[in-house]
Amino acid sequence: MKIAIQVMTPPYSYQDMDSAIKIAEAALNKGHEVAIFLFADAVNAANSRVKPIRIDRNIPKKLEELIKEKGLRVDICGLCMEYRGLTEEAIIEGARPSGLPELAKLIAESDRFLSFPA
Amino acid sequence: MALILIKYGPDHPAEGVKLSSAREGDCAVLVQNGVYWAACDALKDAKCPVYAIKDDFLARGYEEEQLDIELIDYDALVELIERNEGFLG
Amino acid sequence: MSKKVLFVVYQSPVGSIWVNEAFRTAFGMYGEDVEPSILLMSEGVVALARECKPEKLGLLSVKMVQRYVKRYGTPVYAVGEDLDTYGVRDVDEGFSAQIIRKDELPELFRQHDYVIFM
Numbered sequence: 001m002k003i004a005i006q007v008m009t010p011p012y013s014y015q016d017m018d019s020a021i022k023i024a025e026a027a028l029n030k031g032h033e034v035a036i037f038l039f040a041d042a043v044n045a046a047n048s049r050v051k052p053i054r055i056d057r058n059i060p061k062k063l064e065e066l067i068k069e070k071g072l073r074v075d076i077c078g079l080c081m082e083y084r085g086l087t088e089e090a091i092i093e094g095a096r097p098s099g100l101p102e103l104a105k106l107i108a109e110s111d112r113f114l115s116f117p118a
Numbered sequence: 119m120a121l122i123l124i125k126y127g128p129d130h131p132a133e134g135v136k137l138s139s140a141r142e143g144d145c146a147v148l149v150q151n152g153v154y155w156a157a158c159d160a161l162k163d164a165k166c167p168v169y170a171i172k173d174d175f176l177a178r179g180y181e182e183e184q185l186d187i188e189l190i191d192y193d194a195l196v197e198l199i200e201r202n203e204g205f206l207g
Numbered sequence: 208m209s210k211k212v213l214f215v216v217y218q219s220p221v222g223s224i225w226v227n228e229a230f231r232t233a234f235g236m237y238g239e240d241v242e243p244s245i246l247l248m249s250e251g252v253v254a255l256a257r258e259c260k261p262e263k264l265g266l267l268s269v270k271m272v273q274r275y276v277k278r279y280g281t282p283v284y285a286v287g288e289d290l291d292t293y294g295v296r297d298v299d300e301g302f303s304a305q306i307i308r309k310d311e312l313p314e315l316f317r318q319h320d321y322v323i324f325m
Binding site for chain 1: 231
């Protein structure tokens with residue numbers, strides 16, 4: 001089954017990214033194809049330059065692990081990236097800058113779609 | 119059949135609307151601060167089963183036995199996602 | 208079969224970006240087999256006020272979406288009770304919004320595969 005999850009709020013300020021990652025990981029472990037679409041301030045979840053304190057979780061790193069080890073797809077709204085000064089060089093390996101056409105495709109082609117309200 | 123995802127508590131303008139539109143065959147899941155609904159009488163009127171993410175519930179200081187709501191983990195949430203084609207959240 | 212998606216905005220059109228983002232996202236759906244609609248509720252209905260102009264504060268205008276609403280024929284709904292609550296008397300017809308009652312919302316939700324609160 002193809003499952004897409006949209007996140008709109010900034011990581012570290014809110015829990016949405018954490019919830020999305022836990023759902024994605026559980027779904028990937030069950031053999032589903034999972035895509036996370038980062039929208040608005042959520043794009044910072046793919047910023048490899050974020051530097052949380054040692055006792056806190058590293059969200060971009062966790063996303064990168066899921067991409068590499070379990071095949072998670074991470075799409076990032078390109079216009080949202082530009083607005084926030086997030087460059088392609090700064091994003092985690094395996095995540096892809098995309099846009100609303102890709103979100104539309106995810107909505108059209110996924111079997112399930114979830115989102116977290118802002 | 120729709121999965122209804124509730125992430126804010128009872129004071130939020132949107133979540134009550136979502137819960138009150140639930141129908142038989144749907145299921146609602148309380149995530150994050152949505153678990154605050156668990157302490158709310160309004161939840162008893164929901165027309166569908168309501169679950170809460172166990173980790174989110176316990177992390178906010180509630181005890182498992184304290185409230186009458188079924189607590190689930192993320193594997194169970196994925197099963198609910200599999201079973202429900204529609205989404206309201 | 209095309210998927211019907213309702214984007215719901217409950218936050219103010221001035222001081223938050225979600226009215227703009229909901230319309231932008233909706234318009235982005237037309238390249239795929241997705242039928243988008245917009246619902247304005249709670250503070251979101253203020254977007255319909257003729258004199259609602261975020262640009263007075265240097266923020267992004269909400270009126271710019273009107274020509275696309277017209278071009279694409281995107282259905283726009285607003286909750287009548289909320290228009291009363293927030294004192295919106297002079298409704299800008301440029302959004303071609305259909306005013307619905309709160310008790311009609313469950314039925315509106317049922318008409319869509321995905322209801323995405325933003």
